[in-house]
Amino acid sequence: MIKAVYPGSFDPPTLGHVNILQRISPIFEKIIVAVAVNPAKTPLFSVEERIYMMKEIAKNFNNVEVDHFSGLLVEYVKKIGAKVVIRGLRELSDFEFEFRMALANRSLAPEIETMFLMTDPAYSFVSSSVVKEIKALGGDISKYVPDVVLEVWKRKK
Ligand code: ADP
Numbered sequence: 573m574i575k576a577v578y579p580g581s582f583d584p585p586t587l588g589h590v591n592i593l594q595r596i597s598p599i600f601e602k603i604i605v606a607v608a609v610n611p612a613k614t615p616l617f618s619v620e621e622r623i624y625m626m627k628e629i630a631k632n633f634n635n636v637e638v639d640h641f642s643g644l645l646v647e648y649v650k651k652i653g654a655k656v657v658i659r660g661l662r663e664l665s666d667f668e669f670e671f672r673m674a675l676a677n678r679s680l681a682p683e684i685e686t687m688f689l690m691t692d693p694a695y696s697f698v699s700s701s702v703v704k705e706i707k708a709l710g711g712d713i714s715k716y717v718p719d720v721v722l723e724v725w726k727r728k729k
Contacts, residue, residue: 575654579606583615584721588695597633609642628720646681662691
């Protein structure tokens with residue numbers, strides 16, 4: 573059984589993240605969405621909120637589970653017995669960062685493969701930070717995020 577980990581901040585989840593899940597769900601037996609708990613970053617949504625939103629999204633799939641991790645990603649991946657890390661690529665700037673991370677992870681744990689999915693062009697500009705920016709400026713974000721994100725955001729204020 574090939575288990576894949578889809579790690580990220582998911583602050584908040586977007587339809588770009590959902591698109592990646594839709595595409596990897598038929599490929600792997602099990603997918604663990606791993607919400608990153610990074611004390612160095614100050615996310616807008618707490619780890620509990622991010623986990624809750626991803627769990628609601630995961631209900632649409634029969635092989636997606638949600639967990640969280642802190643520390644080294646490869647240590648987490650090894651601990652849960654997964655073999656593959658999934659990352660998405662949107663633009664050239666993603667590539668540089670992802671390339672460096674994948675090489676570092678490969679050096680730390682050569683038995684784990686990082687696999688990349690090219691963004692669906694419909695979501696190429698959709699990122700958590702763009703969504704937060706549009707929302708902060710009073711724009712409508714409903715076509716970029718799943719409904720649960722709108723609900724949680726409403727409850728925040
Ligand atoms: P991180 O802080 O780890 O980059 P994100 O939540 O921003 O966490 O992203 C998690 C993963 O999802 C990353 O690999 C990112 O490239 C990918 N991703 C985010 N948005 C999209 C999108 N619109 N299309 C494809 N991949 C995406």
